[in-house]
Amino acid sequence: MTEAAPKRAAREIAHHPATRIGARAGYAANGIVHALIGVIALIIAFGGDGDGDQTGAFKAIGGAPLGFAALWVLAIALWALATWHLAEGVIVRDPRGDAKGLAKKWGVRVSEWGQAVVFLALGIIAAAVALGARPDAEAAAEDASRGVLTIPGGPYVLGLVGLGVGIGGIVFVVMGVRHSFHNKMDIPDTRLGNAVTTLGVAGFIAKGIALVIIGILLLVAATTADASAAGGLDGALQALLGMPLGTAAVGAVGIGFIAYGVFCGFRARYAAL
Helix, strand or coil: CCCCHHHHHHHHHHHCHHHHHHHHHHHHHHHHHHHHHHHHHHHHHCCCCCCCCHHHHHHHHHCCCCHHHHHHHHHHHHHHHHHHHHHHHHHCCCCCCCHHHHHHHHHHHHHHHHHHHHHHHHHHHHHHHHCCCCCCHHHHHHHHHHHHHHCCCHHHHHHHHHHHHHHHHHHHHHHHHHCHHHHHECCCCCHHHHHHHHHHHHHHHHHHHHHHHHHHHHHHHHHHCCHHHCCCHHHHHHHHHCCCCHHHHHHHHHHHHHHHHHHHHHHHHHECC
16 A cells, blocks of 8 residues: 655655754754753752742743744754654554554654654744743743633642643653653663663652652642642642752752753763654
8 A cells, every 4th residue: 555645755854864863853852952951949948949840940041141042943953843743643553453453643743742852842942042032931830720620520620730840740650660762762771871861760759750740740639620720830830849858859859850861961962863
């Protein structure tokens, strides 16, 4: 059977050398962002100020000499990675022809397209900061939650979003514990490869914990109908900071994000594209 034109075009895009190079650059860019978030989290843990999220990382880059140029490079790399994930979502095949195989195909497709949306959005934020914008992720999260709460059934919708984010966080933790990221990487069986695996485990668990807390914040906002309870990554760090041993917890998450950032740098090299 002849392959459909959209799938054929997507395959050509995904397998084009330029797209693969761009995707690897995107992984490296994502690593830089996460490493900076980790550094900011450590600053917060030790009593400093900062936005412990992607916007905070982009603002920090923008404030450096030639930061606007670096932000445009990051934006382009992240958009390239989004393009690769989008194409991969189109060309995914059925593992087998039954209903279970169809469900698995769509699960992979939704995952690929979801990642494409995330990297597209990150690229847009980087470009916006390069153009002089100073977005506030926490205020945006509260405003979005407030808007959802005003619609009929809004608390249920927001609760489902929070549940989804929390489940996503659990998935990250499980991926770290089970080394599932190996499935999409060609990690060598060497000391360096073992170090990359260790970084991946620490990074996935740290990011998963942060996502779980964000999900909890959204669930609290939904159950109390209080949008101010919602928050993003920076809100999750602040929530951790207010708990017993919060300083140590935020510090551990910061180290985990730095580990994830370094891991993404190695992923740029070892990703199975």
